[in-house]
Amino acid sequence: MPDRFARREFLKMTTAATAGAALAGTMAARAADEKAEKTVRIGIIGTGGRGHGLMGVMLSMKGVQVPAVCDINPAALQAAKDSVVKAGQPEPAAYGDGPDAYKKLLARDDLDAVLTATPWDLHAPITVAAMKAGKYAASEVPCAITMQQCWDLVNTHEETGVPCMMLENWSYRRDNLAVLNMxxxxxxGRIVHCHCAHSHDCLDHWFYDKQGNKRWGGEYLIQRNCDQYPTHSLGPVLSWMDINCGDTYDHITSTASDPIGIYEHFKRKFGPDHPALKTQFKQGDIVT
Structure with missing residues (x-):
């Protein structure tokens, strides 16, 4: 294959590929209509903003059913139940009686898969429990926050044979997939170096709210100094460079700046007396 393509040749190639994909999709849809469609039954653990949004996407898909939901926040749990009913499905079983409520959902025998969208520290424990319960497991980002949790996920998958996936959305952006295809x-030619970054200041809506009140994620800025979810930048690159699919990391280094911008944010927006200015943040502004 030549190292370089003319622009017109590349456009012809991509247009043909798109048409072919559309035709294949149409043929697959017709074949599916001729067979009894299998319903995929998914349980949702964590039905707050992120989990509810993902559930909404699934409810819009043909052949997906949500028989059970779980959240310790009564309002989030009720909102999830209402959304399932509004989508034309039976009211799901709801679990919310304490931090171990998810175990009751996992004990059900009518679920094919479980999606976890809880606070970060629960992603790995719940995903491990889902695999042990024989349910396909999907975890929001990050799927683990310690090395031990990473090994727990790997070991449990190898022991049970149950599939497990972290839902890193940046790996599936159209532009990143286009690069992968190219x-x-x-x-x-041969890719020898990639540079990636995720420049997204989440301080005033993910870790703290617009009024400067700490959300659950804010505790991670106090306890940890790290790239809080590195796969937003690395996810596409792992595919581009076949990491763990033909190549591997030899070593990884991480360097962080001081938390200067965090303090400046609260001082500029809320004044010098805001309680956050007395907080000892570990998280640096920039992690490389």
Whole structure:
């Protein structure tokens, strides 16, 4: 395959590929209509903003049913039940009586898969429990926050054989998938270096709210100094460079700046007397 393509040749190639994909999709849809469609039954653990949003996407898909939901926040749990009913499905069983409520959901025998969208520290424990219960397991980002949790996920998958996936959305952006396709087509030759970054200041809506009150995620800025979810930047690159699918990391280094911007944010927006200015933050502004 030549190292370089003319622009017109590349457009012809991608147009043909798109048409082919559309035709294949139409043929697959017709074949599916001819067979009895299998319903995929998914339980949702964590039905707050992120979990509820993901559940909404699933409810819009043909052949997906949500028989059970779980959240210790009564309002979030009720909102999830209402959304399932509004989508035309039976009211789901609801679990919310304490931090171990998810175990009751996992004990059900009518679920094919479980999606976890809880606070971060629960992602790995719940995902491990889901695999042990024989349910396909999907975890929001990050799927683990310690090395031990990473090994727990790997070991449990290898012991049970149950699939497990972290839902890293940046790996599936159209532009990142387009780059992956071009790499596999050989347009760039051999890839020897990639540079990636995730420049997204989440301080005033993810870790703290607009009024400067700490949300559950804010505790991680106090306790940890790290790239809080590195796969937003690394996810696409792992595919581009075949990491763990032909190549591996030899070593990883991480360097962080001081938390200067965090303090400046609260001082500028809320004044010098805001309680956050007395908080000892570990999280640096920039992690490389």
């Amino acid at each position: 790499i596999r087509k050989g347009l760039f």
